[in-house]
Structure formats: structure tokens, C-alpha cells
Amino acid sequence: MASAIELDAPRSGLTPVLYRVVARRNETADVVTLWLESLDGSRLSFQSGQFNMLSAIGVGEVAVSISTSPSDPGPLLHTVRDVGAVTHALCSSGVGDVIGVRGPFGTDWGVTGNAAAIDTVIVAGGIGLAPLRGAVEELVAARSDGAGQVFVLVGAREPDQLVFLDDMAKWKKAGAVVLSTVDRSAPGWSGRVGLVTTLLSSAGFDAHHCRVLICGPEIMMRFTARALIELGVDPASIWVSLERNMQCGLGWCGHCQLGPLLLCRDGPVVGYVEANVLMNERER
Amino acid sequence: MVLRADELTTLIRNLTDLGYEVKGPVVRSGAIVPGALSGVEDLPKGVHDEQGPGHYRLAHGDDETLFDWAVGPSGWKSEFFPAHDEQWRARSVDGYVELVETLDERPPLAVLGARPCEVAALAVLDRVFIEGQHCDTRYAQRRENAFVAVVECSSPAATCFCDSMGTGPNIESGFDLALTELDDEGGHRFLARVGSPRALTALEGVVCSSASGYDLSARDAVLDGARDQMVRHLDTDGLAGVLARNLEHPRWAEVAERCLSCGNCTLVCPTCFCSDVRDATDLDGDVIRERTWASCFSIDHSYLHGGAVRPTTQSRYRQWMTHKLSTWWDQFDTTGCVGCGRCIAWCPVGIDITEEASAIERSDGATTVSLSSARSRS
Amino acid sequence: MITIDELVGAHPFAAGLSDEHLALVAGCAQNVAFDAGAMLCAEGESADTFFLLRRGHVSIEVHQAGRGPIVIETVGSGNAVGWSWLVAPYRWTFDARALEPVGALAIDGACLRAKSFEDPALGFALLSRVTQELLGRLQSTRIRLLDLYGEHRG
Numbered sequence: 135m136a137s138a139i140e141l142d143a144p145r146s147g148l149t150p151v152l153y154r155v156v157a158r159r160n161e162t163a164d165v166v167t168l169w170l171e172s173l174d175g176s177r178l179s180f181q182s183g184q185f186n187m188l189s190a191i192g193v194g195e196v197a198v199s200i201s202t203s204p205s206d207p208g209p210l211l212h213t214v215r216d217v218g219a220v221t222h223a224l225c226s227s228g229v230g231d232v233i234g235v236r237g238p239f240g241t242d243w244g245v246t247g248n249a250a251a252i253d254t255v256i257v258a259g260g261i262g263l264a265p266l267r268g269a270v271e272e273l274v275a276a277r278s279d280g281a282g283q284v285f286v287l288v289g290a291r292e293p294d295q296l297v298f299l300d301d302m303a304k305w306k307k308a309g310a311v312v313l314s315t316v317d318r319s320a321p322g323w324s325g326r327v328g329l330v331t332t333l334l335s336s337a338g339f340d341a342h343h344c345r346v347l348i349c350g351p352e353i354m355m356r357f358t359a360r361a362l363i364e365l366g367v368d369p370a371s372i373w374v375s376l377e378r379n380m381q382c383g384l385g386w387c388g389h390c391q392l393g394p395l396l397l398c399r400d401g402p403v404v405g406y407v408e409a410n411v412l413m414n415e416r417e418r
Numbered sequence: 419m420v421l422r423a424d425e426l427t428t429l430i431r432n433l434t435d436l437g438y439e440v441k442g443p444v445v446r447s448g449a450i451v452p453g454a455l456s457g458v459e460d461l462p463k464g465v466h467d468e469q470g471p472g473h474y475r476l477a478h479g480d481d482e483t484l485f486d487w488a489v490g491p492s493g494w495k496s497e498f499f500p501a502h503d504e505q506w507r508a509r510s511v512d513g514y515v516e517l518v519e520t521l522d523e524r525p526p527l528a529v530l531g532a533r534p535c536e537v538a539a540l541a542v543l544d545r546v547f548i549e550g551q552h553c554d555t556r557y558a559q560r561r562e563n564a565f566v567a568v569v570e571c572s573s574p575a576a577t578c579f580c581d582s583m584g585t586g587p588n589i590e591s592g593f594d595l596a597l598t599e600l601d602d603e604g605g606h607r608f609l610a611r612v613g614s615p616r617a618l619t620a621l622e623g624v625v626c627s628s629a630s631g632y633d634l635s636a637r638d639a640v641l642d643g644a645r646d647q648m649v650r651h652l653d654t655d656g657l658a659g660v661l662a663r664n665l666e667h668p669r670w671a672e673v674a675e676r677c678l679s680c681g682n683c684t685l686v687c688p689t690c691f692c693s694d695v696r697d698a699t700d701l702d703g704d705v706i707r708e709r710t711w712a713s714c715f716s717i718d719h720s721y722l723h724g725g726a727v728r729p730t731t732q733s734r735y736r737q738w739m740t741h742k743l744s745t746w747w748d749q750f751d752t753t754g755c756v757g758c759g760r761c762i763a764w765c766p767v768g769i770d771i772t773e774e775a776s777a778i779e780r781s782d783g784a785t786t787v788s789l790s791s792a793r794s795r796s
Numbered sequence: 797m798i799t800i801d802e803l804v805g806a807h808p809f810a811a812g813l814s815d816e817h818l819a820l821v822a823g824c825a826q827n828v829a830f831d832a833g834a835m836l837c838a839e840g841e842s843a844d845t846f847f848l849l850r851r852g853h854v855s856i857e858v859h860q861a862g863r864g865p866i867v868i869e870t871v872g873s874g875n876a877v878g879w880s881w882l883v884a885p886y887r888w889t890f891d892a893r894a895l896e897p898v899g900a901l902a903i904d905g906a907c908l909r910a911k912s913f914e915d916p917a918l919g920f921a922l923l924s925r926v927t928q929e930l931l932g933r934l935q936s937t938r939i940r941l942l943d944l945y946g947e948h949r950g
Contacts, residue, residue, distance in 0.1 A: 147552045148505045148695065148707060149519055191508055191515055192705040194697045217723075232515045318941060352860045356839075364885065378861070379721050381695040384552040387712070388692035389719065391741065394662075394748030399551055414840050415665055416859055417733035722862035729864060 147384045150189050150234025151176065155227050156209050161297040164216045165261055166225040167201070169209040170233060180204055180238035181246040182268035183375070183403045187383045188212060189234030190223030197380040197398075198224075199265035200238060203272050204246055210235070213264035213297065239383040241403040243269045243347050243373060253282040253339040257358050259289050259330055259350020263297055265375055265402070266349050270301075274308045284310040285339050289330025289354070292316055293323040313337060330354065331361040341366040348406075349375040352413055359406050372406035376413070393418050419610050420633055421626040423484060426608070427457040428624045429567075430530060436620065438528035438565055441497070443490060448476055450490035452497065455530055462487060469575035469759065471768025482606045485531065485599045488575035489758050493536040493688035497527050498560050499543060505695075505707040522556050528565035528620075535578075535758040537568050537592050538585035539688030545750040546691050565616060567595040572640045577759030579650040579772055585756040587644035595620070598637045609637050650759065652772045653779060654743075660782050661744040661775070665736065667784055669777050674732035676767045681713035683761035683769075684738065689754050692719070714738050743775060800825050804901055807848045808874045809925055817918050820911055824904040830894040836877060843888045844906035846878030852898035857891045865891065869933070879926050881905025 157169040172178075178186075180200055189195045196218075201211040216225040227233060243266070245254070254273050256266050273284045286305055290296045293316050306312040313333045315326040326332070330350075346362055348355045355374045363369055376397055379389040383398045390397040393412050395404065404412075412418060433440045434456075444453030445462050453460065464479045467487040474491070508517040544561065547554040571580070571587035580586030589596055594617040598609040609629055612618060684690040694712040699705050712719060714737050720727035728734045746754030755771070762770045801822040804810050810818055828847075830836060836847060836854060847854075853872045857865040868890060871877060877892050882905070912919030 146505060146519055146555060148709065149517070152515055152517065189697070191510070192697060192699050195695065230513070232510075232513075234517075318943065353858055353866075377722065378727065379719070382693075382709075384554075385550045386547060386552070386554060386691070386693065387695055387709075388714070389694075389712070391737075391745070391749075393740075394745040396749055410840075413861075414838075417728050417730060418665070418737075418861075720862075723860075725862045725864060727861040 147386070148236070148382065150187070150195075150236045153210070153233050153235045155229050155231045155233060158227070158229060161213060162295055164225070165213060165297060166216070167211060167213045167297075168224065168227065168233070169211055170235065171209045172235070173232070178210060178235070178238060181242035182272055183242035183244075183265060184238040184240045185265070185383075185402065186210075186212070186235050186237030187239070187380070188214070188224060189236070190220050190227070191232060191234055193223040194220040195234070195236075195381070196220045196224070197239075197383065199375075199402075201264050201267040203268045203275070205272065205275070206268075211267070213261065213267075215261050236383060239398050241399075241401055243403055245269045245272050245347075250345065251280070251282055253285060253344040255285040255287065255337070255339050255344055255346040255362075257287045257289075257330060257334075257346060257348045257350075259348075259354035259358075260291065260295060261297060262348075262350030262354075262375070263288055266347060267298060267301065269347060270305060270310070274305050274310050277309055282344070283339065285337050286310055286312045287330060287333040287337060288312075288314040289333070289350070290314070290316050292318050293320045293325070311337060311339075329357070331358055334358075334361055334365060342368075345371045345373070347373050347403075352376075356410070356413055359410065369407050369410075370405065373403050374406055374409045375402045376404050376409055377402060419612075419626040420607050420629050421610055421624060422605075422607055423458055423482070425624045425626065426461070426484075426530070427459075429620060430455050430457055432620050432622065432624070433528040433530075433565060437525055439525045440528045440530060442529065442531035443485075445476065449474065450476070450487060451492060452490075452494065452529075458484070461485075461531065466573065467575055469577045469763040471577070471762050471770050472765055473768070474763045481601075483572075483599060483601055485569045485571075486573045488571060488573060488578055489533055489535065489760060491686050491760065491764055493539055493758070493760075494529055494532055495539065495543065495688050495690075497529070498540065498557055498564070499547070499691065499693075501711045503556075503709045505709055507707075508705040509703055522560060524560075526563035526565070527560070528567070530567045530569075532566055532568045532593075533758070534568060534570060534586035534589035535580045535583075535756040536688055537566060537589060538580075538583075538756045539758070540566075541592055542689045542750070542752055542754060542756065543691060545752055550750075565595075565620065566593050567597060567617075568593045570596065570598045570637075570641065571644050572599055574644050574648050575759060575763070576649050577762040578648055578757065579652050579759060580757040581645050581648050582650075582652040582654060582772075583753065583755060583757035588641045598640060600633065600636045600640065602636055604632060604636065607633075609633050650762075650770075650772050652755070652757065652775055654753070657775060657779065658744040658747045660779050661740045664778050664782060664784075665740070667778050667781070669774065669781075669784075670732050670736045673735055673769060673774055674730065676769055677731050677735045678766060679715045679717075679731045679734055680766060681715035682764045682766065684713040684715060685711070686760040686764045687742075688758060688760070689742075689756060714741070739771065739774060742771070800827060800901075803827060803850070804848070807850065807901065809848050809876050809929070813921060817921050820915075820918060821903065821908065821922075824907040824911075826902045826904075828900055828902045830898040830900070832894055832896045832898075834894045834898075836892040836894065836898075836900075837888045838891050839888055841888050843878060843880035843886050844904065845902050846876060846881050846905050847892075848901040848903065849873050849875050849877060850899045850901065853895045854898060855893050855895050857893060859891060865893070869937075870895065876926070876929050878905070879930060881909065882923070882926060 152173045153170040159167045185199045198212045214224045319327045381387045381389045385399045440455045442455040443450045461484045466477045468475045504520040506519045547557040593613045596611040692712040693709045742754040804822040856868045
């Protein structure tokens with residue numbers, strides 16, 4: 135059969151489940167989205183914000199957020215940026231290739247089955263939209279059940295760095311407020327140019343009754359949170375996604391420590407109040 | 419009960435017959451290290467250790483004692499958490515991938531001669547590998563199947579501070595068998611306390627007598643003597659909080675001047691558990707996933723986005739010490755330090771964790787404020 | 797023996813200030829020095845001070861795990877460091893570090909803020925000078941953003 139795992143004992147936490155790439159799409163010059171289905175037909179049960187450890191068999195493993203909505207019956211979606219040997223192998227994989235998956239791990243955005251009556255504001259920087267995509271899908275779907283308004287605010291370096299353009303158009307059509315901006319313009323771009331924080335004050339969300347989910351480079355998250363607080367958002371309503379060297383995902387290897395937290399277990403989604411203290415501790 | 423030293427050979431043979439691989443402290447290359455035991459003659463008779471910051475020496479006397487020393491450079495961590503541990507092998511065959519988990523085929527381990535601090539350290543590792551969100555089943559099985567015979571301490575080294583950490587010199591639980599070596603008017607003997615049904619099985623045929631009140635007091639005297647001998651102390655009261663609020667303390671820069679970032683402390687520490695998880699291919703085309711010991715003192719330990727999060731020795735030393743004494747509590751609800759003192763003895767420059775901790779405790783709050791780095795002149 | 801009034805008066809920031817306003821500013825000033833590598837301020841900290849640089853260069857930086865301090869800009873003698881003292885919530889936006897031994901005038905911004913409420917003319921005088929410094933930095937930042945030296949696809 136497709137794969138054989140001989141076990142005398144329960145499957146070890148470090149042993150992956152084998153998946154096959156069923157589709158792939160180039161998002162930008164160095165970002166690829168992969169659609170994965172398990173070989174044994176098993177389905178992953180997860181919540182938005184969690185991540186898997188993806189193995190490029192023979193090369194290594196990396197932590198990649200799950201971009202699908204938990205209620206999506208289709209394949210798992212993972213978006214990978216080519217920055218090293220393992221991500222390069224993943225980005226180079228073709229339809230039919232076998233990839234190892236271990237997970238899900240980590241904390242979630244808190245939106246699964248938790249559609250709140252308040253506005254939810256999603257602020258994504260660059261590829262930071264990938265860990266948030268599942269949450270947006272869930273929130274947009276829940277919208278029709280009387281939940282709060284959904285705002286998706288996206289910033290990227292340049293126009294060709296924006297990802298999930300089709301999804302953004304789909305969300306807009308479904309009634310979400312979707313705004314994007316770039317740090318630097320390029321020929322053909324007629325949209326906004328400026329830092330993602332410039333989208334905040336005029337987006338139209340109720341700063342005093344909302345929750346905000348931010349994902350992107352650390353500096354972007356710090357500045358966005360600061361700008362939100364100046365607009366009147368309660369710091370306790372802001373969540374960010376933190377990152378550290380991740381190797382096991384199980385809380386065994388010690389690499390993902392950030393002070394008192396093990397990010398594979400106590401993150402990556404962390405409340406801003408706690409995260410801000412940690413982000414400001416240099417070389418922690 | 420009480421038994422004579424020679425009866426330890428019977429115990430070792432019983433354990434071997436029961437299928438255990440029996441190991442204990444032996445002398446090799448000038449140190450006391452884990453080794454195979456076939457009889458009492460393999461144990462360190464008449465051996466004593468002398469330890470201090472950056473110092474470890476064995477002395478050989480002509481006394482009959484077997485355990486009149488403190489601890490060797492390594493505990494029993496590597497028996498349960500191997501330095502190199504193959505996890506699985508995989509190979510690609512015609513576009514399919516065959517993946518086979520690597521089984522632990524070692525016979526169960528019987529340790530004769532673990533120290534109370536070492537047993538405490540194993541309990542700390544259990545928090546990480548068994549009692550967390552994900553259980554390391556290979557580790558759990560090895561721990562479950564292991565027979566632990568602990569020997570209480572009579573002769574702590576100058577580097578020991580188990581008393582401060584509540585991990586010794588005595589032990590009351592967490593063992594199959596606990597022995598205390600007595601050498602007085604009553605003769606050279608071992609007081610033994612049974613901690614499990616397995617121990618009773620292992621003791622079948624071992625000649626022993628019941629312990630008298632005299633024997634029990636002798637044990638108390640040995641333990642009290644050990645406590646009195648300990649020269650190092652760590653004030654753990656509120657220590658986790660003190661370290662957490664002193665991340666910018668000037669002491670970190672001072673210790674960084676001495677620290678070589680060599681990682682010896684993490685190698686000898688019985689609770690350090692960091693590992694690298696790496697995949698490699700061998701010449702036959704098999705992919706092997708291996709877990710190897712890692713150290714937070716390595717520059718690449720905190721590698722992220724093209725650089726190390728902790729690029730300086732200062733930040734790495736701070737990480738090690740604050741993890742051991744402070745954030746370990748947040749992560750695992752226990753201290754990471756068992757007071758074995760190995761990090762002090764085996765640090766090439768003799769950095770003393772108890773001294774560093776107390777230096778910060780004494781000057782809690784000495785941080786740099788905005789203008790304190792400015793020198794006023796007018 | 798140079799007085800603090802003379803030191804402040806000699807700095808380009810104070811050019812054109814009335815004697816009265818110069819005295820007010822000097823009254824809030826302290827002559828300070830930083831060793832190479834010392835931090836003048838850190839992101840997020842309370843910003844009640846600003847610095848008029850007299851000697852040496854300072855790097856305005858932002859930190860990110862794994863990338864260390866990223867230098868945004870370096871400024872030297874004649875420049876001012878810090879304007880968050882003027883704008884709520886009065887917190888430093890970036891880190892500032894002495895690249896070499898630095899001599900500066902540390903001005904108590906909180907004190908000047910309070911005095912400006914009483915004396916709007918002082919407030920305006922300070923605001924004009926800060927705005928001038930800001931304009932210069934904003935313009936150069938914008939031009940740098942254009943990445944003029946990089947390759948450009950047609």
C-alpha cells in the first residue's frame with residue numbers, strides 16, 4: 135500500500151502522518167501554497183491559529199500554520215515561504231509528492247465556535263495573512279449567524295507581495311471590509327500606499343467593542359498594536375502570533391522557549407499584554 | 419532491613435536473572451561514571467571525591483566504603499534520554515514512502531547507586547517528557563520498566579546544595595529500593611528500605627536482618643552529618659520572581675565576561691533536556707530522523723529568520739540560569755535545579771550558580787534606567 | 797566655565813529663541829554624556845526627555861528577535877533625538893544608542909510641556925523647531941523609501 139508504519143507501541147510524537155500534495159499554487163516569487171490530503175484518509179482536527187510540523191522527507195521539518203478553516207471538508211492548506219533548505223524543498227514539491235505532517239500544535243485565535251457579537255479586526259503583514267486565513271474564513275461564514283462585522287486589513291511590501299487575492303475578493307463579496315496597502319508602490323498599482331497602520335483609523339470598526347488578531351513581522355505587530363491602543367482598543371482584546379525556533383512541536387526540545395512560554399504549547403497565539411512584555415525583552 | 423555489602427552481589431545477580439541490564443557507578447578515567455555491574459567488586463570501594471568550582475578529583479583510600487563520594491560528571495539522564503536517539507527511518511520506493519519507527523530494543527535498566535538528587539532530576543524530566551501535553555512513550559516505557567536503587571548521601575561535595583533544593587541528602591519516595599551506607603561500631607552495612615513490590619522480588623535470597631533502633635539512628639546521624647557538611651546554599655524563597663524582574667541586572671554582563679559559552683554545564687546537568695530534531699540521509703538512501711542533545715549555549719540554538727535571537731554569551735547565560743531557576747516553574751510547575759552542583763564543578767572557569775543567584779538576590783532591582791547610563795557633568 | 801545656558805544657546809535647535817525662552821529651556825536642561833554602546837532610550841519607555849546632541853553619533857534603531865538591532869538612521873551633533881515627549885502617550889517609539897562617546901543636553905520634556913501650557917508662545921517656539929527637524933527627517937525618509945539606487949522593473 136502507499137505507506138507502511140510498523141508499530142509495537144503507540145505512534146511516537148515525532149512520527150509524521152504521510153500526506154500527498156494534491157494541488158499547488160505560486161502566490162509570489164518565493165511563496166507557495168500547498169493543498170495536502172492524507173494517504174490513509176484520516177482528517178486533522180484543529181482550530182484556526184494552530185500549526186503543523188511539515189516534513190520534506192529527507193530534508194527536515196518546519197512549523198507552518200494551517201490556513202484552512204477547521205470546517206472546510208477539503209484538503210489542508212499550507213502556505214510556505216522559501217527561506218531555507220526545508221522550505222525550499224516544500225516550495226519545490228509537485229503534485230503527487232509525499233509530505234510528512236505532525237500536528238496540530240499550539241494555541242488558536244479563539245474564533246472556532248466562538249463567533250462574538252463584537253467586530254473582529256484582522257491585521258496581517260505580508261505572509262502573516264496565512265496563519266489568519268482560516269480564522270477569516272470562519273468569521274465570514276459565521277457572519278450570517280448574527281456575529282460581528284469582519285475587517286481584514288492587509289499590508290505588504292509591494293503589490294506583487296500580496297497573497298490570497300482571490301480569497302480577499304471573496305471575503306469582500308461576502309460582506310467583510312477588506313482593505314490593503316503597500317509600503318512601496320509599483321507601476322500599475324492604484325491602491326493605497328503606506329504602512330498598514332494607516333488603514334486603522336478609517337476602517338470603520340468600533341475600537342471600544344472589538345477584538346483584534348494581528349500576524350506579521352514582530353515590529354509590525356508591535357506598531358500595529360500601539361496604534362490600535364491609541365485609537366482606544368483595549369490591550370486585552372488584542373492577540374498576536376509569536377515565533378521562535380521550532381523543532382519538535384511537542385514541548386520536548388526546548389528550542390521555542392520565550393521566557394516562561396513554550397511557544398509550541400503556550401503560543402503561537404499570545405495575548406498582546408503578555409506578548410508585549412516579552413517582545414520588549416531584548417535577546418530573550 | 420539491613421544487609422552486608424557482599425549481599426549487593428546477590429542483588430545484582432537477581433536483577434540480572436530477572437532480565438535487567440544492571441548499571442551503577444564505576445571508576446573510569448579518573449571519574450565516577452555509569453558502568454555495567456556484575457558484582458559488588460565493580461563499585462567504587464574506598465573512593466572519595468573532592469569537588470569545587472572547576473575542580474574534580476578522586477582520592478583512593480583503603481577503607482571499605484562503597485559510596486563515600488557525592489556525584490560523578492553525569493547522572494542517569496543518558497540512560498533514559500539518550501544523547502543520540504534514532505526516531506524512525508524512511509525510504510522512498512516507487513513514489514511511495516515507507517516509514518518505520520525505530521524500536522527501543524534495550525533490556526530494562528536496573529540502576530544500583532543513583533543519588534537522591536539524580537532521582538529528583540528524573541522526576542523533573544518526567545514532568546517534561548511524560549506529564550506534558552504530549553507523552554514521550556519511549557521515555558515513559560523506559561522509565562516505567564527501570565528498577566531504581568538509590569543510595570543516600572553520606573559525603574556531600576563542596577559543590578552540593580541538595581539540602582537547599584529539598585532533593586537530598588535523604589530520599590523518601592520515587593525508588594524501588596533505598597540504601598543508606600553505615601560504617602560504625604555496628605559494622606559496614608546498608609540500611610535498606612523497600613519502595614515497590616519489584617524490590618521484594620529482587621531481594622529474594624538476599625541475606626538480611628531487620629533494622630534495629632540503633633541502625634535507624636545511625637541513618638539519621640549520617641544524614642544530619644551530610645547536611646552539616648554542605649557548604650553551599652541557594653536561597654530559593656522568591657528566587658524565581660527575583661530573577662524574572664532582574665533581566666537587565668548588571669551581574670549578567672559580569673558573568674558573561676567569564677563564561678566561555680562552552681555548554682559544559684548543560685552537558686552535566688541532570689535536568690537539561692534540550693534536543694535537536696534532525697533528518698539525515700545515509701548512503702543507502704534511508705532517511706533517518708534523530709534526536710540529539712542540544713545546548714542553549716550554542717549560537718544556533720535560538721536561530722530565527724537568519725540570526726540568533728540570543729547572539730551574545732550574556733543573553734545565553736541569562737537564558738540558562740533564568741530557565742533553570744525561574745521560568746522552569748512557569749513551564750513545568752517545578753524547579754529545574756536539583757542542587758547536584760555539577761555545573762559548578764565542571765565549569766572550566768568555575769562559575770557558581772549559587773553565587774550568581776545570591777549576587778542578584780542581594781541587589782534586586784539594580785537595573786539601568788533611561789538616564790542612569792548618562793554621566794552628568796556641569 | 798561654560799554655563800548650561802551657553803551650551804543650550806550654542807545648539808542649532810535653540811537658534812532664534814528669545815532670551816526668556818532660552819532661559820526656560822536651559823532651566824530644564826542637564827549636560828550629560830554617554831559611553832559608546834550606552835542606550836539613550838528604549839522603545840515603549842516613558843518619553844519625558846529629549847536630547848540635543850552636541851558631540852558624537854547616535855543610532856536610532858528598532859529591535860527584532862533574530863535580527864538584532866536594525867538601524868533606521870544615525871544622527872549627530874546639531875540634531876535632536878526624541879519628539880514623543882510632545883505627543884501623547886509620551887512613549888519612545890524607537891531605541892537610541894550611542895555609537896561612540898556622546899555628549900548631549902538632556903531636556904526635561906515633561907517640564908517644558910507644562911511650561912508651554914502656561915506660555916503658548918514658548919510652546920509654539922518649541923513646536924516650530926521640532927517640526928523643522930521632523931520635516932527634514934520625513935523628507936529624507938521618503939526619498940530613501942523610493943529605493944532610488946535599486947533596480948527597477950519597467
